[in-house]
Amino acid sequence: MAKTYTPIATGTMTVNAPSITFSSIPAGYTDLKLIITFKRDNAGGVYLRFNGDSGSNYSQTFLEGASTAVSTRAGNQSFAYVDYNGDSTNNGMYSIDLMNYSNTTTFKTYLASAGNAATAIDKTVGLWRSTSAISTILVASSNGGNYFAGSSATLYGILKA
């Protein structure tokens, strides 16, 4: 059997910064998995952009549990939004699966699980309406804040048989 689940790259911030970019992502895997831990200087979500596309080609459906309530909502905008992030005192945790990222016949869909122990847990499914293979991922603050030094992101590749 082929062993698969390969770390591709890791970024750890040594100074406060607004974003991390994974570039020149190899096309030789089936799925990508992105694991992120962030602490930041203001509350809010994270956004992703693929291949530098800043057009209105992204949409999401959210399922969230916060306090004692569960809720859902949908949205579309010019980035792939993922709730929920950390703030200045609590790490935000993300696990994002980008399915069939190098497939050039289908749009790209991701599944995200995120949480901040002090506030909420969020599950997201998101769509990037492009058949292009994903070669670059920008991970950034949704409202312009910085991520603190020590925040990190690791990208893995998963290869089918």
Added chain:
Amino acid sequence: MAITSLKSGISTRSGMAGNTLIYPGSYESIATTTLSSAASTITFSSIPSTYTHLQVRFIGKSVTTNGTYDALLMRFNSDTATNYSQHAIIGNGTSAVVDVNNGVGYIIVDPITSSGAIANNFGVGIIDILDYTNTNKFKTIKNTSGFDNNVTGGTNFQYGYKTESSGNWRSTSAISTITFNTGSASNFAQYSQFALYGIA
């Protein structure tokens, strides 16, 4: 901060905040089915018993035009009797609901898209099948899946569908076969892909 270096060469890796998440060498690809044309059933058979857990990662679409989505049904070892149950929490962009099915002949792993969804849009999911060879207990799965339809739809159509679910097969048999069908009994569309992995 741009990352340009790729391939760390490290064989094991801590995935999150100092906690060892996985050992990449213990996660293996077993088999994959990618449809070159529409088909009614996807089956993994003769699954080796040498792993501890299984994971299925899929993109899927049904050819039905009834709405924007279809259910994905999963069975083990060709058992069609009413030995399955599941709980799901679902958000469709406008309401969050819990769905329960007991004593049914399959596990419902919602959703995949249908031909009523926007073009090129496939539902996706990741299914963990835990302790699949253990003959002392029933088998349990957990699933995260969904699709997004760009806030388009209408009556009987979903804008999107995010599901978290668990399922149970009331059998102590080791799982050697997994079968997938659509809830509408329609074919899976071309390019649907199901990949099976083993976790040691």
